[in-house]
Amino acid sequence: DIQMTQSPSSLSASVGDRVTITCRASQGISNSLAWYQQKPGKAPKLLLYAASRLESGVPSRFSGSGSGTDYTLTISSLQPEDFATYYCQHYYSTPWTFGQGTKVEIK
C-alpha cells in the first residue's frame, strides 16, 4: 500500500500569508494526487487533481505542484475562509489513501 505523509500536521498563519503544505508518497504516484479542504462539520471539497489541475470554481490562489513522490499545495495569499484542514489523496492504485491532514489555524 502507498502511504501518504503530510507536513506540517498544523500551522498558524495570518491573513495574506503564503502557505505551503507538502505531501510525500511512499513510492512514485505519477501525479495521481488530489487535494481537499475540509471545514468543521462539513464534507471535504476537492481543490486540485492530477497534482496541479484546479477544480472548477476554486480560487486561483490555490495551486499545486510536484512530481514523483513529493507534492505541494500552496495558498498564495491566505484568506479568512481558507482556515480549514487540508488533505492530500493519491489515486495511483488501490487502496487509495489520504494524508493525515494539515490544520491551518489563525495566528
Next chain:
Amino acid sequence: QVQLVESGGGLVKPGGSLRLSCAASGFTFSDYYMSWIRQAPGKGLEWVSYISSSNNYTSYADSVKGRFTISRDNAKNSLYLQMNSLRAEDTAVYYCAGKNDYFDYWGQGTLVTVSS
C-alpha cells in the same frame, strides 16, 4: 445541481449489521465510479470502498474486506454499503463520494456508531 444524500446510519451493537444508502441526482450516475469514505470522530479521512460504473469491479480497504459489500443500482441512481460484523473501530461518519478515483462530489455524511 449535484446532490448525494446518505441515509441508514445509526447506533448498532458490535457484531451487528447496517446498510447505508446514497441517493444521487444532478449528474449521470451510471457513468461514474462511486466510493464510500469514512472519518472517525476527530480523525482523518479513510477510503473504504469503490465500485465501477457498471458494477463489474469493486475494491475494498483491508480494514473492511470480507465484512463490507458495496453495490449500486444505476436504475435507481443509488449506491449502497452493506456493513456486517461491525466493530467499535468502524464508528465514523460515512461519506458517499464520486465521480472519479479522486472525489469531485461528496454527500453530507451519515454517522455510524458501533457501541454496546
